[in-house]
Amino acid sequence: MKRLTAAFVATLLVLPVLADSPATSPAIKPGSAFLSPELKTLQADEAANPGMLWVENGARLWSERIGSANRSCADCHGDAAASMKGVATTYPKVDAASGKLLNLEMRINACRTSQQRAEPLDYESEPLLALTVFVARQSLNMPMAVQVDGAAAPFYSKGKEFFHRRQGQLNLSCAQCHDGAAGARLRADVISNGAVTGYPAYRLEWQTLGSLHRRLRACSLGVRATQFDYGSEEYLSLELYLAKRSGGLPIETPGIRK
Amino acid sequence: MDLSRREFVVGLGALAVATALPLPALAITTPEQRDAAIREATKGAEIKPGRVTLGIPQVAENGLSVFTTVTVESPMTEQDHVRAIHLISEKNPLPRIVSFQLGPRVGRAKVSTNIRLANSQRVLAIAEMSDGSFWSDEKSVIVSIGACIDGG
């Protein structure tokens, strides 16, 4: 393990010296800006983007009556294109009643349990991915605009701290790569800014659609740091910070990523 | 082709594989198996380079999905058309990738799909014409290794 770690660190020597200071973020670029022309085209082409298969499923599930309340999303929310327009741009957000920070997945589950009286769905399950990507898709091209003041403030500063904290065997912070070295090559990848406007995304590595938390777990593994649970406080706060960082960038869900 | 870069990437690939989940040793097509696959597609007929253009990136960002287009010069008439297009791999576990059956009703001799390439390798596109002739194009593709390989 040590030998492999040393070898990995050696590969990082090809990178420019990484800044350590948690400076204010420069204007960041969306994930699609780091794609090759072929993958950019694939993402933009509704007929070719595999993520659209899940969007279609989400549309069908939207009208499905479930739970002991025998209620569908449509029964309360009607046509998603109208009712869900803009919603994804505001998540994660604090739920006023409970004081908890909810991302889109948790918001969907909250509706399932309280309104439909159905079981909550697991992360990466087919129906949760489908519903999340379908809802997010209704905000296509709208700018990310989350609130980070008031009740959201403590979550936001927790997320900001996480982003700037050195972690794991490689003792790297998110900021060092995604601020300090964005645009540089790491192995054959180009380091992105870590914007989150394409999630849930179809990642070629997964050969399927996956959530942001799945991607964050892969990031943590990549720097040999603790992988937190799906829906963990750590990743949720980070998600809020990342969403704020992505402020102004258009939603491009489902993104194609490598 | 920048050999030193390819070696660097392949070396890093070994590191990536070592640090990811254990994989069984993947078979790699031998030259004999590749030739056999080509013969199967062409029934041993002579293949001439030309008339076919294999559109494939020089560097594939991820070997799991490489967008590939094959275009063949052909009027696609009843008298003169492309009957079939085959894609053959040099270093995948299996040499055959995909085959397309066309014909005059296709109208245009152009097909695209996403393929998997297990290693940096040459990809061969063969077109069978209605007059029984075979034509080809071959391209080298570097398959790059991503940085944040998912553990699951």
Add this chain to the structure above:
Amino acid sequence: MALAIARVAMPATARKGDVIEIKALMRHVMEPGYRVDNRGQIIPRDIVKSLSVMYAGAEVFRMDMHPAVAANPFVVFSTVAVETGELVFTWVDEKGAATVEKKLLTVTE
């Protein structure tokens, strides 16, 4: 609840003789038979074997797939608009299970 597992994009109308472009996408893992699961077991091969497209009484296009076709197989091809009718897309996997999608093409003179 039937889940969407195929998407076909093509024009709804065309003039007779036009060459129309068709994009067909199918949801399928295309498991090659080399991957290993968490317990170290080989995940068995499970791929779509073929896509056949019927139109105006003939198979106008066919794609025979091997494990090196990427997951969620996608293809772009074309066909000549000959007459108004249904294009029938049939994907068959190696176990013989078929997925069918139909699209009507209206052809004007």
